[in-house]
Amino acid sequence: MSVVLVDSGGANIGSLRYALQRLGVDAQMTEEATAIRAATHVILPGVGAAAAGMARLRELALVDVLRALTQPVLGVCLGMQLLCTHSDEGDVDCLGIIDAPVRRMPGGEGLRVPHMGWNRVQACAPDPLLQADAADGWAYFVHGYAVPECGATLATSEHGVAFSAVIGHGNFFGVQYHPERSAELGAAVLRNFLAL
């Protein structure tokens, strides 16, 4: 198995790498198309704004590389949002791999945005990614934009309204929460991803 972390400029790359090390996997960080294509599993991390994330992928000429991947791909947090069609954040077109928009989370009375902290996650569609301990539990979220419930939703969480905690389409998956910081549930989803 060869796992790569796409160096998309997100600050959580180090944390994800450590999380994979805790599972016994030494993932390489890379921005090279060749290394990404050759990997058995590709993780697209991301923290920060969607426009900056897309700009970075364009700069590295990785847009078409990522779209064409056939091995399991996991987008994490902003990385998940980049897999979608379009983000409200900066009104930017994303990779368009998963047919879902990214919308600003509605705030409101008692609803703070960014949505920051531990929230309940519940699987709503059977999927190998969400087997066993990864199906239901508590995960750590930090985000101000989210993918509404849609056809690609595999698990939901709720902050005022339900939103997609996990999405999937073919070999592409995305988790809105931070598996590297979500204790048991986070380790379980990463373990399942590596077993795909």
Add this chain to the structure above:
Amino acid sequence: MLSRRIIPCLDVRDGKVVKGVRFRDHVVVGEIVDLALRFRDEGADELVFYDISASPDGRSVDVGWVERVGRELDIPFCVAGGIRSVAAARAVLYAGADKISINSPALERPGLIDELAAAFGVQCVVVGVDSLRDADGEWRVRQYSGEPRRTLASTRRTLDWIVEAQERGAGEIVLNCMGSDGVRHGYDLEQLRAARAICRVPLVASGGAGTPDHFLAAFTDADVDGALAASVFHSGEIAIPALKQWLRSQRVEIRP
């Protein structure tokens, strides 16, 4: 539904965890990684590390210990102390911290908040506010509170500063009520309620926790998102599993 967070705070000085009373007389309470993992195992939702020696000395955080914590810990953690540039923040975030908290440097140069929010997103940027009530009844912020000799009173009103910090891009506010810190008579609910009323981002209460009731009051009366405490957790006086179970029994949304 989003849960309320229980956040042990570890004051770090020269690479060790320390605790003082009313910000003075610090004693070493243990090794950073050992304590971090102990709190994680007990069910802490998040950890905050304040490098209290960093800011007054004009030094930045030593990222060596941040990386050691980042390798081992699978819950979020925030690092504070002496981060006064985008470069310093990047070093801490890349070492594995999820958030950086700025306090004195933001008071020196408020534009730092804008710069950090632009570079990393507001979700990474926590503004810590040390606040004390003055004789005229106003809450005002304090600067360099890690070192009593150098602590400065500011003319900034605490509530004005919280508003400004959010406008500039703070994604979370930690309000440390210095009058109640370390004495365990409860969080300063009056001040926290006033802050809550003007704070639309997550608000974390700090200073004064002594009993489980104090946590309950902070969540239910002041509607804070997280409650931070140090001494009661370090001493074992409050065990986190029992605290969380009790809060759940009081119908507070808490991660088991």
